[in-house]
Amino acid sequence: MQDSIGIPACFSSLDKGNDDHVLGAVTRSGQSVYMSVYRTKIADHCRLITITWCKNLLLHGLSISVEGPEGETQYSCKIELKPWYFWRKQGSKRFIVDGKYVDVFWDLKAAKFxxxxxxxxxxxxxxxxxxxxVLLLGDLRKEAHKRTGCKKSLIDPILVSRKEHIFGKRKFSTKAKFHEKGRFHEISIECKNKSSGDLSSVTEIQPELEIRFDGHLVIHVKHLQWKFRGNESVHLNxxxxxxxxxxxxxxxxxxxKHALFILKPILPSSSTSSLSSLLSSSSSLLSRSSSSTPLSSQTESSGSVEGLSTISGSSSSSEFSLFLYAWKIE
Structure with a gap:
């Protein structure tokens, strides 16, 4: 059942018990990190399971962690995908959650990145x-069912949030879809320096922020030095x-350093009160970012369902939130 799996360099320090410090070290070294958080039923309880992909110059790393009884990350397994270890691109690993076995199966032999x-x-x-x-990722679903010999859970997992760490000098781009049946949208974030004044006066540099969806400018923030925190609504379809x-x-x-962007879909059925709750909770989160606590630690402060529900608003709002950590390289 089990394969002997080495621990990739980008995840090796997770065993020290502080994911935030590890994540900070990973991003500061220029490694890209994508994290997807799902809510599903594991060992008779509704829990959060985090899928983390990490990439550096030598390998791809995959980490799977399940929250413990108090909402902390307690159970995890790590997989390294070095190009010269082909047999490690397919395998399985087992760990125990509250006395029950949890098995992870993967097949990445022909995976296209x-x-x-x-x-x-x-x-x-x-x-x-x-x-x-309880959770199945990828398009080889028939192969997964055949390999595991198990049926699909009656409870579908819910994608609660996605966290991406992206790097750039002035422009940052990613793709995202805001509901399961929707299409992917191109998201572009750019920080520009605009000159103010004329030839007869001293020119002043004014930073501005531009956010585009599918190439269309949807948010333009002038005088960014005074409006470095804020929020706006964007209509998408x-x-x-x-x-x-x-x-x-x-x-x-x-x-x-990194900036933080949170993108939260609001469904047509969402009430005004749920939107007000979202604005209040997210604005509170952003306002704390000037403290010495890293932004990544603040958004990861609670792995519990309740902690993530604070960002999601009421049940009438969409479950999903996208967190973008944009690391600016000078």
Whole structure:
């Protein structure tokens, strides 16, 4: 059942018990990190399971962690995908959650990454508990069911949040979809320096923020030094997306720092009160970013369902939130 799996360099320090410090070290070294958080039923309880893909110059790393009884990350397994260890691109690993076996099966032999950190096709990653597949990623679903010999769980997993760490000098781009049946949208974030004044006066540099969806300018923030935190609503097809930004560290902190962008879809059925709750909770989160606590630690402060529900608002709102950590390289 079990394979002997080495621990990739980008995840080796996780055993020390502080994911936030490890994540900070990973991003500061220029490694890309994508994290997807799902809510599903494991060992008779509703829990959060985090899928983390990490990439550096030598390997791809995949980490799967399940929250413990108090919401902390207690159970995890790690997989390294070195190009010269082909047999490690397919395998399984087992760990125990509250006395029950949880098995992770994967097949990444023919996985196509297309330049991305996580694969786009020709793969599967399956998490099994109580003879049910509680989480299945990838397009090789028939192969996953045949390999595990298990049926699909009656409870579908819910994608609660996605966290991406992206790097750039002025422009940052990613792709995201805001509901399961929707299409992917191109998201572009750019920080520009505009000159003010005329030839007869002293020219002043004014930073500005531009956010585009599918090439269309949807948010333009002038005088960014005064408006380094804020939020605006963006209409995308029949859905409204609330966009929050905090670029304080870009402007006022030396060295390699990141800005935080939160994109939260608001469904048409969402009430005004749920939107007000979302604005209040997210604005509170952003306002704390000027403290010495890293932004990544603040958004990861609670792995519990309740902690993530604070960002998601009420049940009438979409479950999903996208967190973008934009690391500015000078």
């Amino acid at each position: 297309n330049g991305e950190i996580e694969p786009t096709s020709e793969y599967y990653v399956a998490v099994v508990c109580d003879q049910e597949i 029949k859905m409204r997306v609330e966009v929050f930004w905090d670029v304080h560290d870009w402007l006022f902190s030396p060295g390699l």
